[in-house]
Amino acid sequence: MAEQAHKHDVFQAIADPTRRRLLHLLSDEEMPVTAISGHFAMSRTAVSKHLRVLADAGLVKDRKVGRETRYRLSPEPLLELKRWLAYYERYWENKLSALKRFVEEDDSPGTERHGPLAAAEREPAD
Template identity: 50%
Template sequence: MASTFAVLADPHRRQILDVLRDGERPVNDLVDGLSVSQPTVSKHLKVLRDAGLVEVRRDAQRRLYRLRPGPLAEVDAWLAPYRRMWEDSLDALERRLDVIGREDGSR
């Protein structure tokens, strides 16, 4: 999973994953969407492929890339306890604000 975090640290790679979230895309769509060169996008795609975050299939002369959500599920599972911590804190804040609101309303 450490390598997944290292891969996700790059903003261009995260942008590629964001685009692929809507479905598979050819490299040219990714190049147009990122405003970087084709060789740069290809390098990022290789890193994402090696990390298991995307996969590629051939369609005649084109290569279509799509998201593989499995490694992201591992990241999500790792984040779950932190998310619960934030939710607990936000729930406590909401309860406190409700109490303050009731106190202000009774004056």
């Protein structure tokens, strides 16, 4: 149950576009909040709140360097999330493959089409 709650926190954390931008920014290098806030049109306090949400979800780590707190990406929860999503991807792959087969069979010569669009195609133009 704790694992599921953690994943929920990760989903909540990445749901916000600002936090996704923060993750992208921190994927390149470790940065202090003052440098991070220079990339956003919001206060340093607001950026810090977003960083706290990411840290609570395990997506960001911080460390003190003198008087400064530096932040960096912690990708492990994203890898867990990727594995979790990969499990469900097979359902989409099966559905998309079935849809592709259906469309290809429907478009093959000699195949009669059904439904309102097919009826409209069969009606002669005035």
